[in-house]
Amino acid sequence: MLLAIQLLSVLAHSIFATIQGGPDMLSRRALFRAAATTMVFAAPRLAAAQAVGPYALPALPYAFDANEPHIDAMTMQIHHDRHHAAYVANLNGAVKDYPQLATLAPDALIARLAEIPETIRSVVRNSGGGHANHTMFWQIMGGKGGNPSGTLAAAIERDLGGFEAFKASFNRSGAGVFGSGWVFVTVSREGKLALAPRSNQDTPLMDGGRVLLGNDMWEHAYYLKYQNRRPDYLTAWWNVLDWSKIAARYDQAMAGTLGV
C-alpha cells in the first residue's frame, strides 16, 4: 500500500510537472482530483483534508501500536493524524496560489526557500520542513531495533566511530537541542555520514543535504509517555528503528534517488 501511495504521489507531481505553466487551472485541478481520489481509494485511512492540495499526508506504514512499548499508540496517533496532518494542511494552504511551487516534491520545495515568495516563506519552511521530517520519521520506524549491517554499518564505523559511539553522540546531540527541533544523520552522495541537529522543523534538506535518519525532539513526540525525560525517549527510540528501511535509504542516497 505504501508503494502504491508513493507511486501515486510521484504520478501527482509528474502531472503537475507536465502541465506546469499551463493556463487551464480547471483541468489541472481535475487531474489532481483524479489522482487524489485514487490515493484515497488505495489508502482508506487518509482523511478528506489530505486530498485537498498537492501535498498529502502519507498513511502510517504500520499500526499506531507498532512501536509499543517504546512509543505509545496514543502518541503515534496524535503525532501522525494531528501534528503531521496540520503541517500538510498548512503547506497546502501556503502554496494554493502558487501552482508553479506546488509542482515540486517536498524536498525540492524546501531546498529552494530563498526563491519562495516572502509572504509564504516562513510557512513553507515550517510546514514544508514538518511534512518532510515526519514523512522520513514514519519510514524509519516500525522495526525491532537491533544493529545496522553491511555497507551502512561500515559507514557508521568509519564516520561516526562505530554503532555504540554513534548512538551515544546522537543521544547527546538530541538532549542538547534546546526547545523544539530534530537531530539528524546526513548522508552525502558518497555515503559519508554526519550528525546534524536542527531547530524547530528545519532540516539539512534546506541546505541541499540529504537525511539518512532523524529523531523528533519536539515535546509532542514523547511527552505523553516520557514527560520531561527526553534522554529516556532517546534511549528507547533505537528499539523501534527498521534498519532494513534505513539501509535502503542509504543505498538511495548514493544512487541519488533519496527524497525526503
Next chain:
Amino acid sequence: MAFELPALPYSTSALAANGMCQETLELHHGKHHNAYVTALNGFVAANAALQGKSLEEIVKLSHNDAGLAGVFNNAGQHWNHIVFWENMSAHGGGIPGKLETKITEDFGSVQAFKDAFKTAATTQFGSGWAWLVLGTDGKLKCTKTPNGSNPLATGEGKVLLGCDVWEHAYYLDFRNVRPNYVDNWLNKLANYEYAAAQL
C-alpha cells in the same frame, strides 16, 4: 549565591479546575523549571564573570552571545517561569478596572487584546512564549519570543503577562490544540491583578 526554584504561590492542584492539571504543574514546576535552575547554577559555578550577577543582569548580558547560549537559555527560562507562576491564579480571568481601561485605550477592546495575544501565542512556531508588555512608548502590546528569550532580553518593554507555549505547558491538558490552551489561559488562568500591579 546559587539561584533557587521559587515555591509555587498555590498548590499543584489549585489550577486543575481551570484547565491546568496537577500533573502538569508538578512536572512543569518540579522538573522543567527546576532543571533550568540547576543548569543555570552549573553555568554560573563554572564562569567567574557570571558570579555575583543578578538574574536580570545575566539574561541581558548573555542575550545574543553565541558563546553564552546555554546560559541565556536557562537564565531566560528561570526568569520566564518566575513570571509564569505569579501571573496565573485559581481565580484568574477577571480584569481589574484600571487595566481594562488601559487595554481598551491601547487595543480598542478587551477582545482585541485577547485576539492579539492569541495570535502571538499561536504563531510562535515551536517552543516559546507570548507576552503582554508595556512598551517604552507607554502603550501596551502583545509580542512573542522563541525558546527561553523574553522582552527583558529584547528590550521590548515591561512584562505584564507571559504565557508559556512550550508543549510541556499544555500537552497533558490540551494535546496538540494550542489555540484552546491559550483561550483557556486568557479566560480562566491569567492573573490580571498581577498584570495591573506592573503598570
